[in-house]
Amino acid sequence: MDDAAARPVQTFRIETAGGASRIAASIALLIVLVLALLPMFAGRTLIQDLIFLFYMLALAQCWNLLAGYAGLISVGQQAFVGLGGYLLFALTLIGGLNPLLAIPIAGVVSALFALPTALIVFRLRGAYFAIGTWVVAEVYRLVFAQIKPLGGGTGTSLTPTITSSVPGIEWVKTLLDLRTPAARDIVSYWVALALVVATLAAVYFILRSRRGLALGAIRDHEAAAAGLGVDIYRIKLAVYVATAAMTGMIGALIYLQKARISPDAAFSVLDWTAYVIFIVVIGGIGTMEGPVVGAIIFYLMQRYLADFGAYYLILLGTLGILVMLFAPKGLWGLVAERHGLTLFPTRRRLVIEADKRVQLNP
Amino acid sequence: MTGWLDALIQGVLLGGLYALFAAGLSLMFGVMRLVNLAHGDLIVLAAFAILLVATNLGLDPFVAVLVAVPILFVIGFALQHVLLNRTLGRDLLPPLLVTFGLSIIIQNGLLQLFSADSQRLRSGAIETASIPLGGGIAVGVVPLLTLLSAIAVIVLLNFIFYRTPIGRAFRATSDDLEVAQLMGVDHRRIFAVAMGLAFVVIAIAALYLGLRANFDPTIGPARLLYAFEAVIIGGLGSFWGTLAGGIVLGLAQTIGARIDPEWQILAGHLAFLAVLVVRPRGLFPRAQD
Amino acid sequence: MPLLETRNLTAFYGDFQALYGVDTTLDRGETIAIIGANGAGKSTFLKSIAGLIHGAPDSVLLDGAPIGARPAAEIVKLGIALVPEGRRLFPSLTVEENLLIGGYGRRASGAWTLDRVYALFPILKERRFFATPTLSGGQQQMAAIGRALMSNPRILLCDEISLGLAPIVIADIYAALPQIKAEGTSVVLVEQDIVQAMKVADRIYCFQEGRLSLTGRPRDLTRDQIHRAYFGA
Numbered sequence: 001m002d003d004a005a006a007r008p009v010q011t012f013r014i015e016t017a018g019g020a021s022r023i024a025a026s027i028a029l030l031i032v033l034v035l036a037l038l039p040m041f042a043g044r045t046l047i048q049d050l051i052f053l054f055y056m057l058a059l060a061q062c063w064n065l066l067a068g069y070a071g072l073i074s075v076g077q078q079a080f081v082g083l084g085g086y087l088l089f090a091l092t093l094i095g096g097l098n099p100l101l102a103i104p105i106a107g108v109v110s111a112l113f114a115l116p117t118a119l120i121v122f123r124l125r126g127a128y129f130a131i132g133t134w135v136v137a138e139v140y141r142l143v144f145a146q147i148k149p150l151g152g153g154t155g156t157s158l159t160p161t162i163t164s165s166v167p168g169i170e171w172v173k174t175l176l177d178l179r180t181p182a183a184r185d186i187v188s189y190w191v192a193l194a195l196v197v198a199t200l201a202a203v204y205f206i207l208r209s210r211r212g213l214a215l216g217a218i219r220d221h222e223a224a225a226a227g228l229g230v231d232i233y234r235i236k237l238a239v240y241v242a243t244a245a246m247t248g249m250i251g252a253l254i255y256l257q258k259a260r261i262s263p264d265a266a267f268s269v270l271d272w273t274a275y276v277i278f279i280v281v282i283g284g285i286g287t288m289e290g291p292v293v294g295a296i297i298f299y300l301m302q303r304y305l306a307d308f309g310a311y312y313l314i315l316l317g318t319l320g321i322l323v324m325l326f327a328p329k330g331l332w333g334l335v336a337e338r339h340g341l342t343l344f345p346t347r348r349r350l351v352i353e354a355d356k357r358v359q360l361n362p
Numbered sequence: 363m364t365g366w367l368d369a370l371i372q373g374v375l376l377g378g379l380y381a382l383f384a385a386g387l388s389l390m391f392g393v394m395r396l397v398n399l400a401h402g403d404l405i406v407l408a409a410f411a412i413l414l415v416a417t418n419l420g421l422d423p424f425v426a427v428l429v430a431v432p433i434l435f436v437i438g439f440a441l442q443h444v445l446l447n448r449t450l451g452r453d454l455l456p457p458l459l460v461t462f463g464l465s466i467i468i469q470n471g472l473l474q475l476f477s478a479d480s481q482r483l484r485s486g487a488i489e490t491a492s493i494p495l496g497g498g499i500a501v502g503v504v505p506l507l508t509l510l511s512a513i514a515v516i517v518l519l520n521f522i523f524y525r526t527p528i529g530r531a532f533r534a535t536s537d538d539l540e541v542a543q544l545m546g547v548d549h550r551r552i553f554a555v556a557m558g559l560a561f562v563v564i565a566i567a568a569l570y571l572g573l574r575a576n577f578d579p580t581i582g583p584a585r586l587l588y589a590f591e592a593v594i595i596g597g598l599g600s601f602w603g604t605l606a607g608g609i610v611l612g613l614a615q616t617i618g619a620r621i622d623p624e625w626q627i628l629a630g631h632l633a634f635l636a637v638l639v640v641r642p643r644g645l646f647p648r649a650q651d
Numbered sequence: 652m653p654l655l656e657t658r659n660l661t662a663f664y665g666d667f668q669a670l671y672g673v674d675t676t677l678d679r680g681e682t683i684a685i686i687g688a689n690g691a692g693k694s695t696f697l698k699s700i701a702g703l704i705h706g707a708p709d710s711v712l713l714d715g716a717p718i719g720a721r722p723a724a725e726i727v728k729l730g731i732a733l734v735p736e737g738r739r740l741f742p743s744l745t746v747e748e749n750l751l752i753g754g755y756g757r758r759a760s761g762a763w764t765l766d767r768v769y770a771l772f773p774i775l776k777e778r779r780f781f782a783t784p785t786l787s788g789g790q791q792q793m794a795a796i797g798r799a800l801m802s803n804p805r806i807l808l809c810d811e812i813s814l815g816l817a818p819i820v821i822a823d824i825y826a827a828l829p830q831i832k833a834e835g836t837s838v839v840l841v842e843q844d845i846v847q848a849m850k851v852a853d854r855i856y857c858f859q860e861g862r863l864s865l866t867g868r869p870r871d872l873t874r875d876q877i878h879r880a881y882f883g884a
Contacts, residue, residue: 073458075399120635123642124594126454127397131590132638135631138587142628269583274466281459310470317466324459325448530744530752537741540703543723544733546756546802 035193039186040176047189051257053299054192058199058250059272060279060291062243065203067277068286069215070239073126076133078273079117079140080110080244082266084251086144089261092162094149099166100191103252110248114241122237134269141267155262163259166191188257195253199246203288206242211235270313278320284330293332365620368499373616375501377592377609378509379574382567383585384592384604385515386560392523392599393532393556394442394450396457400465402586404561407468408434408568409577413481423483427569431562438561442554450553465582472579483572508570512608515563516601522559523601532556584627591634597644606645610637654679654837655700655731655806656712660719662695662704669695671861677806682828682838684852686845688881691858693841694736697808700839701733702726727756730805734812736841738795740783746794747779753801761803762834768797771827789820796824800831807831808839813847825851845877859883 039047059081067073087106091097097105117136124132145153164180168190172183206212214235251272255261265271275298283294305312327334383405390396398404411434416426445464449456491503523529535542535549542549571577571585588611596607611630618629637645653676662670670692677683685693698704700711702723711719713729721729732753740749750768769776772793778786783794792812799807813821821844828851832838842848848855849869857865857880865872865880 067455071454073454075458075462120638123638127458128590128594130458131397131399131587134583135587135591135634138584139628139631139635142631146624146628270466274462277459277462285455310474313470314467314474317463317470321445321460321463321467324456324463325445328456527751527755530748531755533743534741534752534755537743538739540723541735541739541741542752543703544701544727544735545752545798546724546727547752548722548724 032193032197036190039172039189044182044185047185049299049303051185051189051192052302053295054189054196055250055254056275056279056298057291057295058192058196059247059276060283060295061196061199061203061288062246062250063273063276064280064285064288064291065206065239066243068280068290069207069212069218070236071218072236072240073130074133075130075269075273075277076121076135076137077243077247077276078267078269078271079133079137080114080247081251081254081272082137082140082144082263083110083113084248084253085255085258085261085266086147086150087248088252088255089150089156089158092158093156099162099256103191103249103256106252107245107249110251111241111245114244115237117244118237118240122233122240137267137269137273141263144266145263151262153263155260155265157261158256158259163256166256185257188253191253192257195250199250200288202242202246206239207288211238215239275316278316280330281320282323282330284332284336286329287332287336289336290330290332294330297331364498367497369616369620370613371495371499371501372505373613374609375505375509375612376616377605377612378505378512379567379570379608380588380592380611381512381605381608382508382515382563382570383589384596384608385512385519385601386563386567387586387589388593388598388601388604389519389556389560389563391593393536394446394553395536396446396450397461399458399461399586400468400582401461401564401589402584403465403468403472403582404564405568405571405585406577406579406582407472408561408565409483409572410472410476410481410579412565412568412572413483416483423485423569423573427565431565434561434565435558438564439554439558442557443550446557447550447553465586469579469582476579478578478580480576480578481572482576483569485573489573504570504573508574511566511570512605515566516605519559519563519601528552528555588630591630594644595634595637597647600646603644603646610645652715653677654681654714655839656715657696657700658710658712660696660699660706660710662692662699662706664695669861670699673858673861673863675856675863675866677837677839680832680835680837681853682832682840682851683854683856684840684842684848685856685858686842686848686877686881687858687864690860692861693858694810695861696858697733697810697839697841700726701731701808703733724756727802727804730757730759730803731808732799732802732804732806733808734795734799734810736810736814738788738791740786740791740794740798742782742784744783745780746775746783746786749783749794749798750775750801753798754803757802757804759803763800763803765801768800771800771830772797787820789816789823792816792820792824793827796827796831804836806837806839808841810841811843812840813842813844821847845881857881 038050059077063074063077084106087109088099088102091102091105092099121129121132121136144150150156163184166184166187168187169180169183172178172186173180176183176186178186207215218232218235251266255266279294279298280291281294282297283292284290301312301316305315323330329337387398387401390398408430411430412423412426415421415429416423419426419429421429445460446457449460488503492500493503493506494500523532531542531547531552534545535547535552539549592607592611593604594607595610596603596605610633614633615626615630619626655677657673657675660670660673661668673696675683685696687693695704699706699719702721702725706719708717708720711717713731718726718729741752744752747765750765774790775793775797778790783791786794796809796812812824816824825847828838840848840852852869854868855866855872856863857877859880865876
């Protein structure tokens with residue numbers, strides 16, 4: 001600080017993307033391209049695993065935006081996963097819509113549901129908000145368990161006609177010479193890839209926008225941000241509704257892939273919130289890279305340790321606690337702190353041109 | 363008509379159980395501003411502890427709870443001292459996520475030890491005993507004991523909080539952590555004692571949970587939500603408010619169940635949301651938070 | 652050996668340094684006053700002694716023993732009590748409970764009991780069952796001083812006890828000082844009001860931007876010296 005004051009003649013520049021980030025952007029583009037072409041070579045198991053990885057990552061990015069940036073710690077995001085899933089079933093089974101069309105509609109309707117929900121749960125502050133969202137998710141679960149046309153408490157399945165009606169399946173079948181179920185997985189895979197890229201892009205642009213700057217301010221110091229004229233309530237509301245829409249779409253996709261839904265599974269706090277929180281915390285909350293790292297770790301653990309059942313979950317819980325206590329910025333936080341690395345340059349940094357070595361990370 | 367009156371009475375008695383669930387949660391929040399997501403699982407854990415003591419020593423659950431109480435006090439004290447004290451600070455996330463992790467650990471630990479089978483605390487004739495009130499209405503002895511115990515617990519907690527040095531230290535620490543230290547209050551120890559005390563309340567709640575109905579390792583989260591709803595309905599910071607909140611919740615559930623058995627839980631949740639809309643600070647607010 | 656001594660005391664709030672090596676002494680039965688402009692580090696100085704801010708162990712010595720790194724809850728047990736700036740009574744405790752909790756950590760036998768505090772500030776006895784937010788500023792200040800006395804401290808640290816009070820009320824509060832000193836208590840006053848400080852203190856320390864700028868007996872110091880030490884030349 002004193003140093004800078006001692007050299008008064010200096011020019012400043014605000015920049016977001018560093019050199020590493022530009023390289024990272026090119027690499028990311030390449031990765032997406034490779035992933036898009038992957039079904040040409042990969043086996044069906046890998047494709048199914050990657051679908052799982054993609055939607056968990058997308059959910060994690062949503063939760064991270066909510067909790068890590070807007071300070072809205074929700075343990076009730078399963079409400080919107082389940083809602084999206086049920087909307088897909090209702091729109092296709094009862095409404096006769098094409099599944100691919102049903103996914104965006106599920107997003108819009110989830111947002112419409114999120115608005116009144118927010119008006120109620122936003123009356124609870126901080127930690128109480130967390131439990132409040134959980135209550136809301138339970139209300140959604142219990143209500144959907146009452147809807148008999150969707151199978152009530154036992155749930156229902158999509159008919160093969162519907163699951164096969166997704167555009168592109170026939171094309172993939174002839175192109176790659178596959179049976180319908182395998183072709184269906186590949187189309188789901190592409191939709192999942194598109195959704196996770198879209199989620200990453202959406203979160204990235206939200207954080208880069210003026211609103212995003214305000215979010216950073218809220219996270220760092222809510223009272224101070226309010227003093228600077230940031231309308232905290234509206235911004236939090238916007239983030240809550242936006243993540244509900246994204247989460248709803250992901251939920252619709254998840255249950256299009258699963259083709260079977262029940263209230264207990266669709267509104268499961270373990271599957272759609274606990275795992276997601278684990279991913280974000282292990283990877284590093286409040287960064288975009290963290291959930292990516294966390295999702296990969298979670299995927300590997302799920303693949304190799306899930307057979308241990310209860311012990312696996314005990315391990316997840318313990319790891320989560322240890323990371324929270326001893327590395328609260330997660331694994332990515334440890335790496336980034338040491339090397340000053342960012343792949344998604346959402347932060348602005350002050351570069352003092354007279355001396356390139358001095359960089360202040362806000 | 364009798365049916366409705368019966369529902370009202372049962373609702374009030376059920377409220378006693380929810381008040382017991384809520385009193386521990388309220389105590390933790392009142393002293394250390396901790397919102398404990400593992401609260402429901404801790405109640406289930408305590409129920410298993412009582413079951414273990416009762417079956418291994420051949421004791422009646424009412425006696426077994428007396429054995430379990432000091433053990434649970436120590437566990438609570440240690441949990442706060444070793445783990446939870448590390449999470450307290452300006453940031454909301456660590457306590458929430460650590461207790462959430464704890465919830466998963468407890469649930470799965472219990473599943474591993476006791477399987478998913480339903481359990482029940484057995485205490486002989488008292489379980490089914492009831493007192494006829496005339497007009498075809500009767501109150502069960504255990505539900506009645508639950509409500510009376512809830513009242514006793516609240517009276518006792520109020521006594522500790524408002525009539526003893528440690529209670530003054532609880533309130534002072536909650537008011538102003540820094541100045542409390544200037545008075546020689548070791549807040550880490552005070553928090554640990556408060557958690558130990560909360561575990562005693564949890565043990566009593568667990569006794570009635572296990573006597574009134576079946577329990578298994580997975581029912582904790584729902585108990586957390588009931589406890590939380592009772593606290594918020596009653597208004598933060600008052601133990602008597604917590605009792606009122608528990609009763610409102612119990613009434614909503616029994617009335618809902620009376621309309622359609624499948625609506626019991628939903629009706630409770632909706633009553634909670636309704637209170638939140640109409641009176642966001644609860645029915646009997648006290649704490650300025 | 653002085654009762655209390657600070658040696659090269661430094662203090663930080665994160666990256667911000669508030670004290671740059673402060674040396675002071677306090678003898679038994681003595682009253683010293685710390686004066687200085689806002690932000691000079693006066694409150695930080697008291698907080699460092701009281702254990703709310705930790706420094707090097709030997710930067711604060713009590714009877715020659717290092718206490719600079721001890722937590723606040725232990726410091727009060729050693730006989731050092733702080734009347735914090737802004738009074739900071741516990742709002743959910745009554746006046747009497749606030750006094751009682753003052754003796755929570757240190758149950759030393761000594762002159763100060765509930766009755767003695769009530770004798771010192773009779774208005775507190777009238778208000779004993781009132782919640783503290785209902786008290787006037789002067790009454791709150793009396794309660795805060797009484798609360799600190801309840802631990803029967805050897806050293807009483809007072810942070811801006813005249814702040815925001817009417818002159819007549821300030822006089823009332825300072826009138827209690829001789830009785831406190833009569834019990835053998837040493838006093839460290841942080842005071843914005845220089846005239847008041849000069850009147851009651853045996854010695855004065857003036858702080859400027861975290862450093863000691865002047866020290867001496869009130870009668871040896873000139874107005875000019877103090878003015879310069881206070882605002883900088």
